[in-house]
Amino acid sequence: MSRTIDRSMVGEEFDHTEFPRITEAQILAYAASYGETDPRYTDPAAAARGPDGGLIAPPTFAVSLRGRHFMPRELPRNIGRNGFDAGKDIEIGVPIRPGDVLTASSTVHDIYEKTGRSGTMTFIVFRTTVTNQRGETAAVVDQKMMFR
């Protein structure tokens, strides 16, 4: 049960992906997928008259952007194989708009252990920073995985 966690990966970038230009259809499809009704995300004409001056992506859109690698390839050997999604935190930056070219950089942000009713758990936080073509941060997504 006892193992020493290797924190040497913390800070290491394991994926860097530039996505195809974001389209209006992509944003509308994402919003429709969960029944969004706010015209800022669903109605280009209404959004153009609204505070954002045009259609923008819903705040959680950045989570749908997956890089080539979800986690570093060597991580399972280091930590264990039985992992599951332990939640996400999203920090929203500038709005994502049709025409944006987004880049996602993913790093191992943190590795820590904790003990609970069921024993010792190792948590790894993968941080994906999404920036647009102007270098502005559109979102920072912390994806937590639990391994035991």
Place this chain on the structure above:
Amino acid sequence: MILDLHAHSDASEDSRAPLESYLKWLQRKRDLLPIDGIVLTEHRQWDAAADYRDLEDRYGILILRGAEVETDYGHILVYGVNDDITRRFDFTNVRLSAQEVVSEVTRLGGVAAPCHPGRPTIGLCEHYERKPPLDGVVAVEALNGGSRRGENERVQGLIERHGYGAFGGSDAHLVSLIGICATEFDDDVRSVEQLVAALQGGRYRPVDFREQVRAARGGA
């Protein structure tokens, strides 16, 4: 004087409760929860620079700080954390020696008190079934707001057998759970030093507000 001795703000990775939201909640629920102060006991960490005096003044609620560390006898609340204690122990280590924590924290001016002792794996009761009792424990968290059915009840025997002082804490990780279990002190506690002295002195008891909170929500 009533203090919630065990609470986690969003500085703990598994809590989503901003400290100020706790204070607003307690201010608003004053008739149900007569809590004079809270002790933040973040998981496996200590922020020496944190300063909550502005919030204390704004809300009129005492804010003290401790830490919850993880040991080979389960989780332990450390009150009176100081530079000597943080130099002595790596709070992020989940395999600290409980005996060292209890003995050394006491020697260095604090109090180390096992929390949620009735909880499986991370509570003192289970460890006492197969390991010798710890020397120097003065108090345990007899009433924990996050305990499941039967876990708090398990602690009574432990307290009777070992003569431990009994205190209470909400173990809140969510705003609406702050203050549901707490500790009533006979003496005034206005600082961490006074808290340490009071816990060593024994003139306190756990207080349980869960029923009245439940009743106020219409669920009694």
